[in-house]
Amino acid sequence: MKKKILSLVLAAVLALSVLSMAGCGNSGKVTLNVYNWGEYIDLSVLPEFEKETGIRVNYTTYASNEEMYAKIASGAASYDVVIPSDYMISKLIQEDMLAPLNFDNIPNARYIGEQYKGLDFDPENQYTVPYTWGTTVVIYNKSMVDPADAAAQSLDLLWNEKYSGQILMFDNPRDAFGVALSKLGYSLNSENPDEWKAAAEELKKQKPLVQAYVMDQIFDKMESGEAAIAPYYAGDALIIQDGNPDIDYYIPKEGANFFVDAMCVLKDSPHKAEAEAFINFMCKTDVAVKTAEIIGYATPHLEAVKQLDPEITGNTVVYADEAVLANTEVFLNLSPEINRLQSDLWTDIKKD
Amino acid sequence: MHRKSLSRVAINAPYTVWMAIFVLVPIALVVYYAFTDAAGRFTLQNVASIVDYSHTFFTSLELALISTAICLVLAYPLAYAISRMHVKRQSTMIMLVMLPMWMNFLIRTYAWMTILEGNGLINRAVRALGGEGFHMINTNGAVVLGMVYNFLPYMILPIYTVLTKIEQSTIEAAQDLGANRVNIFRRVLLPMSVPGVISGITMVFVPAVSTFVISKLLGGGKTFLIGDIIENYFLGNTGTVDYNIGAALSLVLMILILISMAIMNHFDKDASAGGIM
Structure with missing residues (x-):
């Protein structure tokens, strides 16, 4: 009881x-x-x-x-x-x-x-x-990239066949297309479908050179020297450099994404x-x-x-x-049509 | 009699409710989304658009079939060897087979990434021995390896379970009747173990054909599987959230899996019918 x-x-x-x-x-x-x-x-x-x-x-x-x-x-x-x-x-x-x-x-x-x-x-x-706030940058490993190639401070480094298999790329379409559009001199917020298709062609050309499409794994792969070159966000470049002193980075001369x-x-x-x-x-x-x-x-x-x-x-x-930022562009919301096109083009690039 | 069936209903009720909520409703939603557009109107366009992804479907099926075949070849002899061991050793061996599954699936796959990388464990060891090193990561081969490694226990366990049920005396009887090793395997062991092989194949093939994490981590985002596309449409990773196409792709994948399971079950029936005769 x-x-x-x-x-x-x-x-x-x-x-x-x-x-x-x-x-x-x-x-x-x-x-x-x-x-x-x-x-x-x-x-x-x-x-x-x-x-x-x-x-x-x-x-x-x-x-x-x-x-x-x-x-x-x-x-x-x-x-x-x-x-x-x-x-x-x-x-x-x-x-x-x-x-x-x-x-x-x-x-x-x-x-x-x-x-x-x-x-x-x-x-x-x-x-x-x-x-x-910040910009996108090109991160590279000084011990793996010829200083002359890096000195150009260009996005072309990401398409340089010399570094085939050592290049990492953004695994999201907005940033990846941003890089390709900048390389072609187009606006990151282009509403012209032909410019997006041209950018897609650039990304397709780049694909055989790309080691992997990654986001957060970039930290490991750059710090360990697994890859030599990668575009990413400036703040993270600093953290990667903390882990590997051979890492350096630049804001590409063709322009970059300024983000807030x-x-x-x-x-x-x-x-x-x-x-x-x-x-x-x-x-x-x-x-x-x-x-x-x-x-x-x-x-x-x-x-x-x-x-x-x-x-x-x-x-x-x-x-x-200010001078550097003058050459950068903020991402704007794309129209639904362009957004759809971007999504289809990206799937196309990835599935081939 | 009446009371018995009532209690049976009472016992089954929780499972029926569970199945309805977590199996039937989701499948109904997948079908609904697959055949409607964003505004909720009926359309066949989503299902028709999967033609664009036929190449990806093919890659997924190919890699899943290769992985399943490798798993089968690896698992059968191992399962047989374990099933013939002393009972105490059997449980130790089965625990060892399950051991990797105590660790999270993602962590295990990440570990393979660091093993296979250009500067990974294998290549560092090879270079230390004076070799050249291999290119392994970010290939279809690495994806297949990841699938085999992750899903192998699902092939070993069902085959082992059926093989333990085959009495040693059955094999001895076959030997008495003059069967050699090949014949024992072909006419006794294999037919009797078909149900285990079938469930093993299903349990490996289904997750392999629909995986997306393994292809992302070990394929470097370059091996694009149907699971990757479905994930992208549901999470909006490509900038577009589209449940309708995602659902249509899932539906087609489900149908493909159902068809392959039906074919498998057909074999199963044939085999057991043959066994009885």
Whole structure:
């Protein structure tokens, strides 16, 4: 009998605790769902945010803008804060998926440099707070590439038959076509189908020389000397160089993609104020400094730039100057027709 | 009698519900998406457009068939050898066969990447011995190797299970009747083990023909399989999320698998009929 009473009491306690926990989720602590690129934050700042605000963070990551879009568009999961790139942001704005921000809740946004605000993807600066910026670069291994070939600082290096089997290429169409369009001197946002077809021809020509189409595996393959040449993002080039001092990189003279990744709040987020508190927290100077130190990408946070090690901010590839940036282009959202064409051409290149 | 069937219904209910939710509904959704366009109207265009991917279908089938054949050739003798061991050693050996499966599939495939690379373990060893090194990674061969390595246990286990059920006395009887080794294998072991071989082939062929991770990691994104295309359409990796074409491709793949399973089952029936006679 005693045992029975005990087990009843235990069951009641269990039931109560489950109930109170469920109640907690509704009224007490808010849980914020943050969806960001992989390897794109200093994870130690999340507990700091939780301690400071009492808001819990459920942090998950994605590997590409397209993956993030597929996830949020399917409605399968609800996120509050996302940090996509420029062209994806303009797509989200066009499809009415982002909430306008209340900048009264994000006073720290004043630290973000004016040159990163009001860009084409969010001209009124209503929906976004820039998180990082940078350009695409050509990364190469000095011990494997003839200095004369690298000195040209050209995209032709990626088509140089001398390095057949040692070249890596982007495994996503937007970046891969970006490289080919730049090489031909076309706009990265071309709306001319013939220019896209010409770019596809370039990529087909390149395919026999390509060792592999990769994204994150580029770190391993470049650091270990498995491959000699690869196009990638400037911030990551720095991290690869940390792992292998033979690595060097340049912004190609034909032009490159200038990108801004920015923090946004999704329209159907039930916790807008908390989401804005998170964005505000990420724009605190010490947090922005920590973030920039860990991820290697350039920060648009002007105070953080002042406090960062000059060795980091003095890097003219990562913190490219106006003159270099003049030769770069931001990705815009492509029209549905061109997007479809890009997708079909890419499948064509890959399947042959 | 009535009560018995009621309790049977009660026992079956959870499985029926489970099957309905996780098997029937998804298949119905695949069929629905395959035959509609983005606006939800009926169309045959998605299914018709798979002609564009026939080359990829062919590559997938080819690599999957090669892998299945290699698995069968490797697994049968091994399964036989294990099945004739002392019972205690049998369980140790089977545990060793399963051991790699304790590790995550992705990690194992990544490991092969670092083994096969130009500066990988094999090539470094070969060069240390004065050799030239080989080009192995990012080829169809590397993809086949990845499939064989990952799916081999699925071939060994069912064959081993049927072979253990064949009594040693059956083989001895055949020997008594004057059968030599070849005849014992051809007329006793092989027919009796066909059900295991069939399930082994199915369990290797089905995941092999639909894989996309192995081709991405070991094929360097240059060996493009039908699973890669389906993944791209569902995740929008190519910039377009298109459930309709993705579903049409999945449907065709499912039908291909069903056809090959039907052919397999046909063999199975023939064999067991022959066995009885």
